[in-house]
Amino acid sequence: MQHHTWVAGFRTGVISPYEQIKLAESRELADETVRQILHLAGGGDAVRVRLTNRYGTAPLTIGTARVALRETGSAIVADTARQVLFDGAGSAVIAPGADLVSDPIDLPVDAGTDLMLSLYLPEPTGPATFSHQPGEITSVTTGDRTADTELTAAQEVPARFFITGIDVLAPTDTPVAVALGDSWFEGFGTTPSTNRRSIDALNARLDHGWVVNNGISGNRLTAEEIGESGLARADSDAFTVPGVTDVLLNFGINDLILGAQAGQPPATAEDLITAFTDLATRAHAAGLRVHAATIGPYAGCVYPGMPLLETQPTRAAVNEWLRATDVFDSIFDVDRAVADPARPDHLRAEFDSGDGMHLNDAGAAAMAATVGTLFGRALTR
Structure with a gap:
């Protein structure tokens, strides 16, 4: 029987929104959903999400989080949608300077898959810890739209927010x-x-x-x-x-x-x-x-x-x-x-x-x- 372990399947480097020099500006979010495209380098039998408030100055409230495979644009493959839990709860608060790893999510993924991460941020976040030049688009819209199959009329933002990586459950010799x-x-x-x-x-x-x-x-x-x-x-x-x-x-x-x-x-x-x-x-x-x-x-x-x-x-x-x-x-x-x-x-x-x-x-x-x-x-x- 082959043994499995958690390994990195995706990573994105983050910076502080308070730095003097940035190639793009961060933003503050409140009562908004951000849906982010995460292109997986490797796959596995399950995933877990790594969120961060590394450079935040206030607690970060995650109201709801969901992952799914991407269909096209901001649309997800509906039957792959999974709620993300944190110690069994559907919401979480991340302290300033802290990171948070989700519970395991039963969603098999392949290398090269686009995983969609949808975060509902109900409270003002302050300037966001972010990836400023990821070469990918994030969709931002008002309210909790994490369960929507597609985010119509969403703003497209060329940055990532509050995410540092995805781990995958892969064979131990990977x-x-x-x-x-x-x-x-x-x-x-x-x-x-x-x-x-x-x-x-x-x-x-x-x-x-x-x-x-x-x-x-x-x-x-x-x-x-x-x-x-x-x-x-x-x-x-x-x-x-x-x-x-x-x-x-x-x-x-x-x-x-x-x-x-x-x-x-x-x-x-x-x-x-x-x-x-x-x-x-x-x-x-x-x-x-x-x-x-x-x-x-x-x-x-x-x-x-x-x-x-x-x-x-x-x-x-x-x-x-x-x-x-x-x-x-x-x-x-x-x-x-x-x-x-x-x-x-x-x-x-x-x-x-x-x-x-x-x-x-x-x-x-x-x-x-x-x-x-x-x-x-x-x-x-």
């Missing part, structure tokens, strides 16, 4: 990797609502196990600015994720150029090498394999006020170290895969989303193709 990093994982620049992020493309290559996506657009490895730093959130967002066996890292661009908007100097090569080494050491101490990407090109970035050219020597030094070091289980050389051979500090034109810094769908697929080793085996697809 390996799970966590992608911890920035927009090149989260998928900013790829076509919204099409699941063409680099991690989606990587999952399409796997015939065993899957990768959940904890990228945060704008996230930095060495400092808090958009989200907690990679160093700070590695334990909660990677090393202790249920079922994790491997961690994928993609950091560096934001450490080199984004801090200029807040008057901060760029990270040095020593800063980044020390931080990467720290993460590798901590991952190995937790019994995990860890894999790191080289820092991709960004000299053609169109956003003003960033130190693009003067940070290229630092990027080159860190990439040289990454290619030579043995502190990681493997390196995936994203830089060489997506750089323009004629101008190696720039993205190839066919991989550029249009802003000179973020990958389009083809670029995300090229990034995924650089991962050669995962779960202790070579990837051939």
Whole structure:
């Protein structure tokens, strides 16, 4: 008889609504239903929901919560709808700074399924803990509409609220990797609502196990600015994720150029090498394999006020170290895969989303193709 255990089937990185720099604004909700599309990396015989009030300043009341498989748009497959319970109750209050895991829900799901999570928020929430660039739409409407098959006339919002993940009940030998990093994982620049992020493309290559996506657009490895730093959130967002066996890292661009908007100097090569080494050491101490990407090109970035050219020597030094070091289980050389051979500090034109810094769908697929080793085996697809 095969044994099963809870592992991560979906993840989404969250940030505080009170941060100085955000790529999208959070919102406050009251007497409203939010229905969110959660694209599952992996499946199982049952699910449980992970909610959060991590950055809230007031208690968060969950009036009603339901999950179902998605039909299309905001519509659900009606006969798959299940109420979500918390210690047997249909409602819950999440304290400021706290997370909440639901009771198990008898709903079998497959990898690649779109799960719909509907939350009714009866009381004012205050500014919401949220995912600010998930590349997916959330439907928001007035009142408790969690049981509705479709949310007609709902507002479409390109963010997620109060959700960090879905766990699935899967065979105990299922390996799970966590992608911890920035927009090149989260998928900013790829076509919204099409699941063409680099991690989606990587999952399409796997015939065993899957990768959940904890990228945060704008996230930095060495400092808090958009989200907690990679160093700070590695334990909660990677090393202790249920079922994790491997961690994928993609950091560096934001450490080199984004801090200029807040008057901060760029990270040095020593800063980044020390931080990467720290993460590798901590991952190995937790019994995990860890894999790191080289820092991709960004000299053609169109956003003003960033130190693009003067940070290229630092990027080159860190990439040289990454290619030579043995502190990681493997390196995936994203830089060489997506750089323009004629101008190696720039993205190839066919991989550029249009802003000179973020990958389009083809670029995300090229990034995924650089991962050669995962779960202790070579990837051939």
